[in-house]
Amino acid sequence: MSIGLALAILGAAVAASAGIGSALGVGIAGEAADGVMAGGNTSFGATLVLQALPGTQGIYGMVIAIMILTKTGILGGAGIELTLAQGIALLVAGLPVGIIGIWSAVSQGKVAAAGIQLVSKGGSLGNAIIYAVMVETYAILAFIVSFLMYNGIAVG
Amino acid sequence: MAIVKMKKLSVIGLQEEREAMLRDLMNLGAVEISGANEKLQDEEWQKLVVRDGDEARATEKDKELVRVQQALDLIGKYGKIKPSAFQIRRTVTEEEFVGFRSEIDRYKKQVEEILKLSEELTQEQLNENAMNSQIFALNPWISYELPLEEKSTDRLTLKLGVFSPHTDVKALERELEKESFPCFLEEISKDKEQLYASIWYFKEDEDGVLENLKRAGLAKPTFADTFGTVTENIEKCKQKIEALVANKEQILEQIAEKSVYKKDLENYHDMIILDRDESRIRSNLVNTTRAFEFDGYVPVVATGDVEKALSKYFCNYEFSEPEEEDDVPVKLKLSKVLSPMEFVTKLYSLPTYREVDPTSILSIFYVLFFGIMFGDVGYGLMLIIGAIVAIKKFHMVEGGLGQLVKIIFYSGISSVIWGFLFGSFFGDLIPVVGRTFFNHEIIIKPIWLDPAKEPMTFLVFSCGLGIVHLFIGMGIHAYELIRERKFLDACNDVFIWYAIVLGAVMLLFGSKVSPSLPGIGKWMLIVGLALAIILPIFLSKGVGKAIGLWNIYSGVSGNLSDILSYSRLLGLGLASTSIAAVFNFLASMGGKTIIGVIMFIVIFLAGHTLNFAINALGAFVHSCRLQYVEFFGKFYEGDGREFDPFDRKTKYINIVEGGN
Secondary structure: OOHHHHHHHHHHHHHHOHHHHHHHHHHHHHHHHHHHHHOOOOOHHHHHHHHHHHHHHHHHHHHHHHHHHHHOOOOOOOOOOOOHHHHHHHHHHHHHHHHHHHHHHHHHHHHHHHHHHHHHOOOOHHHHHHHHHHHHHHHHHHHHHHHHHHHHOOOO | OEEOOEEEEEEEEEHHHHHHHHHHHHHHOOOEEEOHHHHHHOHHHHHHOEEOOOHHHHHHHHHHHHHHHHHHHHHHHHOOOOOOOOOOOEEEEHHHHHHHHHHHHHHHHHHHHHHHHHHHHHHHHHHHHHHHHHHHHHHHHOOOOOOOOOOEOOOEEEEEEEEOOOOOHHHHHHHHHHOOOOEEEEEEEEOOOOEEEEEEEEHHHHHHHHHHHHHOOOEOOOOOOOOOOHHHHHHHHHHHHHHHHHHHHHHHHHHHHHHHHHHHHHHHHHHHHHHHHHHHHHHHOEEOOOEEEEEEEEEHHHHHHHHHHHHOOOEEEEEEOOOOOOOOOEOEEOOOOOHHHHHHHHHHOOOOOOOOOOHHHHHHHHHHHHHHHOOOHHHHHHHHHHHHHHHHOOOOOOHHHHHHHHHHHHHHHHHHHHHHHHOOEOOEHHHHHHHHHOOOOOOOOOOOOOOOOOHHHHHHHHHHHHHHHHHHHHHHHHHHHHHOOOHHHHHHHHHHHHHHHHHHHHHHHHHHOOOOHHHHHHHHHHHHHHHHHHHHHHHOOHHHHHHHHHHHHHHHHHHHHHHHHOOHHHHHHHHHHHHHHHHHHHHHHHOOOHHHHHHHHHHHHHHHHHHHHHHHHHHHHHHHHHHHHHHHHHHOOOOOOEOOOOOOOOOOEEEEOOOO
16 A cells, blocks of 8 residues: 555545544534433423534545445455555645634534523524624635545546 | 506595595505604604504404414314415405404304313323322332231321332331330332331331331331222223223314314414504504504505505595605616516515616526536536426425425526536546446536536636626616716725736736737726726715725635635536545445345435435525625615505415405
């Protein structure tokens, strides 16, 4: 295995790290959901939707990770011998979705938690979702950037 | 396609006709009665009138309503009628409904019966709980074999007592012995919280022994005083519980039998609602000794009907145009196809009475964007089928839920169309299945493009679509400004930005279409920027004259971020198809074996369910967001008040005209 290939795998790992943020974000929102459910009068469905929102970053990360692994042949084939430059390039392609995913999911979790409070006090679920999704914008942008980088890197 | 025009109505009538007139207006359901509060704050009015109102009766009706609802809930919960998932109102004719009034006494008795049964049920439940706690208290004493009423012999006293679990009873015994209180302590059982013991001592030592034991933490056992041995008592309690449970079953059975009252109670429930609303609306009326007065709003189309209803009475009524400062309620008028999209507008806020209703334009873009972000034939079909099932099988047609279902239906159609354009069916399901199980390369060509292969083209398309969307929003803003005769503001806020944005686009990308475009674009950009600096000098006063430069900065950054925000069309579109492809890939890793097929089915179902749920929600929300933040940001104020006519807000029955 070449160092290039190892770096590309590291890139996939970094991308998948967006899951750290999602785990934290979903956790934060979940705690808030538990809290308001104890008081009754809140729809389980509404809190569940809000809790699920910070979960998307982890999925974006996983998608980029699997795409990198497929491109390099780790998944579904023999590993391709990458040059050092190609490896570094794929590593860098994993950075935006991984790093921004972590922060945006945590922030989104906080907004979702506040949204759960809002819903429990009779506020509109629609508004709460929109506020939380505002944060997601940056994860989507990061996903696009990662994807464009990934798409532009030629290997093999 | 617009906001319904309203007329202001004011009516003065005679007290003796008040009830009949209100009832007629309620049946008509076209008048919003409001405005007493403003009048009562006005001094001139204060001298003439007092507020009408019958809150006492309304409150009483509310209480009755709670009881009826309880009874209905009970028969719903224990009855044998299978509840339908969603409420559809039963149709009842006017004549039948009038007939219900004569049955009020019967209805009241029915409610009484059901609630009485429910009380009995609660009582039996309490008794059962008491028995259970008795058993719980007796259980630790189970090895104590003497009858519980046995409390002394000729010379000795027998006591049962509870100590803390760390007490050493034998040590205690010795201690008492030393104090010359001979006694016998026996541990009966012990658990985490307590130690249970029996104590024998001489009658004459009573005071001394008890004093010592209390110091050691003696407490009374928690079961109620009783006869017979512990085992007998437990057995007795168990028998009693059995009887109670049987009795409870019987009461439940009786409640279930009362299900036949369901229709009657529903009629009664809605009758009370109407009575209550009639009482409550009166706080919006003002009175003199013989006359009453109220104001309200009526949709222009309904003025004829209202006139007809009012002309029966000896009253004075007047329709007038609403004035500038009036808080006119808003009712949207949309064609049948577009009316569900009201839901999306309302989720943000209704337009004010004098604004342009954005719903029809929003509808087109909403559905378009949803399809792009969720463009997959398979997922689209799932949405369509789901919506059809919801409508046909569960009759979800009324209210907000019904609107949402129809929106999902439209969204599904859009997803299917974009799915064909992108060549996506559950991601790349068909090629993957062909490759894995049939050793056959199937190539599905997208009708337009594959977003994953040509992301840059798609990005440009997304932002281009965004510019169109934003320009329409700005156009509405210009229309509103021009309607108020503010031509220069319209130029400053809208038209110069058309020139700047279009100019910039032509300058940057125009060379791909025609070599002369960048040149034209450059001049449009220069003229636009120049006007952006010059116009504020005419529009503002004082320091504001220099605001042009700031305008350019905020306008450029604002428009740029708005346009780039539409790149989410690419992002979410890619996310839904690429996640689908990843799951297909993972599912196919088992290869062409039996285990491989099972693995494929399991991963396929789980993965696509997850992807479907996440991305359908994502597409819905982000499609809304593009409307609310980018599109509405250009022109929309919102904050309108919904038209709330005085009508029959029945829950279970739908009263219709006509005798058949």
